[in-house]
Amino acid sequence: MRLETYGIDISDEGVKIAKQISPDSTIIAGNGENLWLPDEFVDYITCIGALEHFLDIERGVNEMVRVAKPDATLCIVVPNANFIYWRLKRSKGTEQQDINETLMSLNRWKNIFTKAGLEVLGVYHDTWLARKIGKLALALLPIRLTYQFVFVLKKNKKNETTDN
DSSP: OOOOOEEEESSHHHHHHHHHHOTTSEEEESOTTSOOSOTTOEEEEEEESOGGGOSSHHHHHHHHHHHEEEEEEEEEEEEBTTOHHHHHHTOOSSTTGGGOOOOBOHHHHHHHHHHTTEEEEEEEEOTHHHHHHOHHHHHHSOGGGSSEEEEEEEEOGGGOOOOO
């Protein structure tokens, strides 16, 4: 079985780098709110460190749902507005604030995904933080205070329509 992979990046430079790393992938420049793929086309979707930069987050999530097959799995990594370090430091988020970055709480992200017809299978810590604070500290940190959320999602079968 041959794996076919597709990608999109807003910047030409990002596309160039991605094509160097994955030369057999189809990767285009564009925005995630307007995917070129047909309906129910992909088995897996990853969106890591990008959704918070979309100009229309809900539209971007709806596009992912549109192109996902009914049994597709999605992995979406997004930042947490309530990250404990930012709260203690009284920071408004990452150093990427100048390039449109929307930070939300765990519940707000969950609401966006469920509203789009996704079922949350799990929410996990981004393990990058373990390298900074240690695995034990990460294990003790409540998920609502973590740096980024790793969402594992599926299309919600209750929201699917049938042609019967």
